[in-house]
Amino acid sequence: MSDMSGASGAPKSLEQRLKAFEGRSAAVAGVGKDPVNRPMIRHWCEAMGDTNPAYLGPDAIAPPTMLQAWTMGGLSGHTGRTEAYDELLALLDEQGCTAVVATDCEQEYFRPLRPGDEITFDSVIESVSDRKTTKLGTGYFVTTRMEVRVGEHLAGTHRFRILKYAPAHRPERKPPPRPVTRPRPVVNRDNAGFWDGVRQHRLLIQRCTACASLRFPWLPGCNACGCPEWDTIEASGEGTVFSYVVLHHPPFPAFAPPYAVALIELAEGVRMISNVVGVPYDKVRIGQPVRLEFQQHDEELVLPAFRAGGEAA
Ligand code: ZN
Numbered sequence: 001m002s003d004m005s006g007a008s009g010a011p012k013s014l015e016q017r018l019k020a021f022e023g024r025s026a027a028v029a030g031v032g033k034d035p036v037n038r039p040m041i042r043h044w045c046e047a048m049g050d051t052n053p054a055y056l057g058p059d060a061i062a063p064p065t066m067l068q069a070w071t072m073g074g075l076s077g078h079t080g081r082t083e084a085y086d087e088l089l090a091l092l093d094e095q096g097c098t099a100v101v102a103t104d105c106e107q108e109y110f111r112p113l114r115p116g117d118e119i120t121f122d123s124v125i126e127s128v129s130d131r132k133t134t135k136l137g138t139g140y141f142v143t144t145r146m147e148v149r150v151g152e153h154l155a156g157t158h159r160f161r162i163l164k165y166a167p168a169h170r171p172e173r174k175p176p177p178r179p180v181t182r183p184r185p186v187v188n189r190d191n192a193g194f195w196d197g198v199r200q201h202r203l204l205i206q207r208c209t210a211c212a213s214l215r216f217p218w219l220p221g222c223n224a225c226g227c228p229e230w231d232t233i234e235a236s237g238e239g240t241v242f243s244y245v246v247l248h249h250p251p252f253p254a255f256a257p258p259y260a261v262a263l264i265e266l267a268e269g270v271r272m273i274s275n276v277v278g279v280p281y282d283k284v285r286i287g288q289p290v291r292l293e294f295q296q297h298d299e300e301l302v303l304p305a306f307r308a309g310g311e312a313a
Helices: 006-019 038-048 064-071 083-094 192-199
Strands: 025-031 099-109 119-128 137-150 153-167 204-208 230-234 238-247 259-266 271-277 289-296 302-308
Touching: 006 083, 025 083, 025 137, 038 064, 064 099, 064 119, 064 137, 064 153, 083 119, 083 137, 099 137, 192 204, 192 230, 192 302, 238 271, 238 302, 271 289
Parallel strands: 271 302
Antiparallel strands: 025 119, 099 153, 119 137, 137 153, 204 230, 238 259, 238 289, 259 271, 289 302
16 A cells, blocks of 8 residues: 555556456357358358368358357347446546457367357456556456357357557647649540530530430440430539538548538439538538539639529529
């Protein structure tokens, strides 16, 4: 106690609180979402490039390394999960250890799993390490140990370790060295006519000469009838916002988030992705009338955009 007086008593109590999680259950009586089955075995072997004949045919066993796969909860989550593990992670979050990285796992195999086996599992918080400093930051290694069973028989164990840590301070990001221009469109022989039109401030829509279907974006043939012959019509420029997203992340150097990217339904019926301008990003609405305009972004680049806000240009 003599070296843990005053304010430095708090870390000691944290260590005790963390150690108290050791031995608590992380999952009780969990049930595998699917029995051991051939389709999952086949997909696993294909993904791993594992051609071992033991995993094929009427006497096939499951690859032992699939052990964890049979216990995974998928998007809908685990059965049997307890609150202890979440409480432990929340306690570490409170200490600033908000980041997590899986560090390693160890498995033991006691009996092979075969198609049809029904899996159950229990998991225990095996250990919480002392505070450690790593290149990633300072935090705690948390190890869980799962026992995977078929009926009464232990098939294997899966020990899984994470580092829950406070990220090490990183140097400030340098500002971008120069203004970045908007990305160039990828122009090819199928869409060159469209971009020629844009340079002339004309928004051209392809029209099939056989069935008169309009199509956008430009394609070499008609989706409706397959005909490769086409001409164009010029869009009137009227449209409405059919749908939109507001981009906050990731940041791209040529764009300043947040900004709205919209799917515009043109009066002619085809839709195109573009920017909505003239209103703040959070005032873009589905059904909003918009009007085409052309924006000169730099010496070479003209792009269509759609202006919301009422009056026609
Ligand atoms: Zn057609």
